[in-house]
Amino acid sequence: MESAAKKFPEQFFVQAHPFSDLTLFVQDRELYVDKSVLAVGSKVFRTYLQDATIDSIEILDVSANDMIELLRFLYPQYHCxxxxxxxxxxxxxxxxxxxxxxxxxxxxxxxxxxxxxxxxxxxxxxxxxxxxxxxxxxxxxxxxxxxxxxxxxxxxxxxxxxxxxxxxxxxxxxxxxxxxxxxxxxxxxxxxxxxxxxxxxxxxxxxx
Incomplete structure (x- = not known):
C-alpha cells in the first residue's frame, strides 16, 4: 500500500517528519524538509547549508504550492x-x-x-x-x-x-x-x- 507521503506530498511537507531538520518559510506556510536531500539536489541549498547551524530558510517570491512541486522532484518517493x-x-x-x-x-x-x-x-x-x-x-x-x-x-x-x-x-x-x-x-x-x-x-x- 502506498504511504500517505506518496499520495499526498503537500501533507508530507507541511508536517514535521522523523528526519526533517530544516524548515522552509514560504509565503505564510512552513515546509519541513531534509538538509541532505536539498544539499544533494541543489547547488544553492548546498551553499546555504554549509553552515550547520542553519535550521530555517525564508524563500521569497515563490508560492508554497510551486515550492512543493519542486520539492517533489528532489524526493525519490515521488515519481514526477x-x-x-x-x-x-x-x-x-x-x-x-x-x-x-x-x-x-x-x-x-x-x-x-x-x-x-x-x-x-x-x-x-x-x-x-x-x-x-x-x-x-x-x-x-x-x-x-x-x-x-x-x-x-x-x-x-x-x-x-x-x-x-x-x-x-x-x-x-x-x-x-x-x-x-x-x-x-x-x-x-x-x-x-x-x-x-x-x-x-x-x-x-x-x-x-
Missing part, C-alpha cells in the same frame, strides 16, 4: 514528470536554485514541445498535445519566459529553438504579451532581432 502544466515554474525554480537534473528534464521537454509546436498567429487558440487549447497570447508568454531562463543559463541551442518560434509571431502580439513585458531590455532586443531576421528572410524568399 515534466508536463505542460509544471514545466515553466519548474524551469524558473530549478534555475534559481541550480538543480541541474530538473533543468535538464525541462530542457528536454521544451525542445520536444517546440519541435511539435505549429504556430499560426492567425489562430486565437493553439492546440496542445494533451488536447487542451491555449490562446496564442499564452503561448507567447510561455515562450518569452522560456527564452529568458535559457538566456540566463547561456544555453544557446535551446534559445535558438525558442527564438525560431517567437520570430514567427507578430511584433505587436509579442509586445503585448505579459511575459515579454516582464523581461530585461537586452532579452527583448534579442527577440525583436530574431523577428526582424525572420521577416528579412521571408521577404528575400518571396522576391525570388
Amino acid at each position: 514528470t515534466i508536463n505542460n502544466h509544471n514545466v515553466t515554474i519548474l524551469l524558473i525554480l530549478a534555475n534559481r536554485f541550480e538543480i541541474d537534473f530538473v533543468i535538464s528534464a525541462c530542457r528536454t521537454f521544451t525542445l520536444v514541445y517546440l519541435s511539435k509546436l505549429e504556430l499560426n498567429c492567425a489562430n486565437e487558440l493553439i492546440e496542445q498535445d494533451d488536447g487542451t487549447r491555449l490562446p496564442i497570447s499564452s503561448i507567447i508568454e510561455i515562450l518569452c519566459i522560456w527564452f529568458r531562463e535559457f538566456f540566463y543559463m547561456n544555453d544557446a541551442n535551446t534559445c535558438r529553438a525558442v527564438l525560431d518560434k517567437l520570430s514567427q509571431c507578430k511584433t505587436s502580439t509579442i509586445d503585448a504579451s505579459n511575459g515579454f513585458k516582464g523581461i530585461d531590455e537586452a532579452i527583448k532586443w534579442r527577440i525583436f532581432q530574431a523577428r526582424t531576421k525572420h521577416l528579412e528572410t521571408k521577404a528575400s524568399l518571396e522576391c525570388k
Whole structure:
C-alpha cells in the first residue's frame, strides 16, 4: 500500500517528519524538509547549508504550492514528470536554485514541445498535445519566459529553438504579451532581432 507521503506530498511537507531538520518559510506556510536531500539536489541549498547551524530558510517570491512541486522532484518517493502544466515554474525554480537534473528534464521537454509546436498567429487558440487549447497570447508568454531562463543559463541551442518560434509571431502580439513585458531590455532586443531576421528572410524568399 502506498504511504500517505506518496499520495499526498503537500501533507508530507507541511508536517514535521522523523528526519526533517530544516524548515522552509514560504509565503505564510512552513515546509519541513531534509538538509541532505536539498544539499544533494541543489547547488544553492548546498551553499546555504554549509553552515550547520542553519535550521530555517525564508524563500521569497515563490508560492508554497510551486515550492512543493519542486520539492517533489528532489524526493525519490515521488515519481514526477515534466508536463505542460509544471514545466515553466519548474524551469524558473530549478534555475534559481541550480538543480541541474530538473533543468535538464525541462530542457528536454521544451525542445520536444517546440519541435511539435505549429504556430499560426492567425489562430486565437493553439492546440496542445494533451488536447487542451491555449490562446496564442499564452503561448507567447510561455515562450518569452522560456527564452529568458535559457538566456540566463547561456544555453544557446535551446534559445535558438525558442527564438525560431517567437520570430514567427507578430511584433505587436509579442509586445503585448505579459511575459515579454516582464523581461530585461537586452532579452527583448534579442527577440525583436530574431523577428526582424525572420521577416528579412521571408521577404528575400518571396522576391525570388
